[in-house]
Amino acid sequence: MVTIREEKFADIAAREALLDEAYGAARFTKTSERLREGRLAADGLSLVATHNGRLVGTVRLWNVTAGPGRAALLLGPLAVHQAHRNRGIGSALMRRAIARARLAGHYAIVLVGDAAYYGRFGFSAAATGALWMPGQFDRDRLLALELKSGALAGALGMIGAAGRRAPTPDLAALVARDGHGERTRVRRARAA
Numbered sequence: 001m002v003t004i005r006e007e008k009f010a011d012i013a014a015r016e017a018l019l020d021e022a023y024g025a026a027r028f029t030k031t032s033e034r035l036r037e038g039r040l041a042a043d044g045l046s047l048v049a050t051h052n053g054r055l056v057g058t059v060r061l062w063n064v065t066a067g068p069g070r071a072a073l074l075l076g077p078l079a080v081h082q083a084h085r086n087r088g089i090g091s092a093l094m095r096r097a098i099a100r101a102r103l104a105g106h107y108a109i110v111l112v113g114d115a116a117y118y119g120r121f122g123f124s125a126a127a128t129g130a131l132w133m134p135g136q137f138d139r140d141r142l143l144a145l146e147l148k149s150g151a152l153a154g155a156l157g158m159i160g161a162a163g164r165r166a167p168t169p170d171l172a173a174l175v176a177r178d179g180h181g182e183r184t185r186v187r188r189a190r191a192a
C-alpha cells in the first residue's frame, strides 16, 4: 500500500539515496539547487511516499521570491523510485503538495521541469516570461502555478532563495570537544 506523509528526520538517508538514483550527481549542479542549498524546506511541505514502509517517492517545496518582494514556493526535486513509476505516485505527491501549499496560504509555486509532465497539475510558462533563475535554465522549463489568482501578475526579476537557513554545525565546538576527548584518552593511557 502506498502512503503519502510528511517527511521525518529518519527518512533523509533513504530520500537522498532515491535522489542519487533518480538524478545522479548532476543534481547538485542544477540551478534550482542554488535556491535550496543551505536552506530548510518550507514548513510542512516535505513529503514522502512509502510502499509497505519503504520510501519510494519524495517531493519538497522551498520558500523563494519570484522577483523582489513576491513570496512563492519552488517545487523540487520530485522523484519516484524506478520500480514504482507509472502507478500514480508522482501525481499523488504533486497533488498533495499543491493542496498543502494552498491550505498553508502560499501564493504560487514555480519549478524547473518538463511541461509535458507538470502541465497536468496546472503548471505552465505563461506567468514566468519575465522571471529568471540565478544561473543557466531553459526558459520553456521554468513553469508556475498560481495558488491565488493573479499572484504572479507582473512578476519580474530573479527568483531568489528565501527559506530559513539550515543550522550549520559549530565547527569550533566540535574541534574543542574532539580535542578534549583526545586529551582524556592520552591522560587515561598515561595513567594505565
Ligand SMILES: CC(C)(COP(=O)(O)OP(=O)(O)OC[C@H]1O[C@@H](n2cnc3c(N)ncnc32)[C@H](O)[C@@H]1OP(=O)(O)O)[C@@H](O)C(=O)NCCC(=O)NCCS
Binding pocket: 022, 023, 078, 079, 080, 081, 084, 085, 086, 087, 088, 089, 090, 091, 092, 112, 113, 114, 116, 117
Ligand atoms: C517524473 C516522475 C516523478 C513521475 O513519477 P511517476 O510516479 O511515474 O508519475 P505518475 O505515475 O503520476 O505519472 C506517470 C505519467 O507521467 C508521464 N511522465 C513521466 N515523466 C515524464 C516527463 N518527464 N515528461 C512527460 N511525461 C512524463 C509518464 O509517461 C506517465 O504518463 P501516462 O500517465 O500518460 O501513462 C518519475 O518518472 C521520476 O522520478 N523520474 C526521474 C526524475 C525526474 O525526471 N523528475 C522530474 C521530471 S521533470
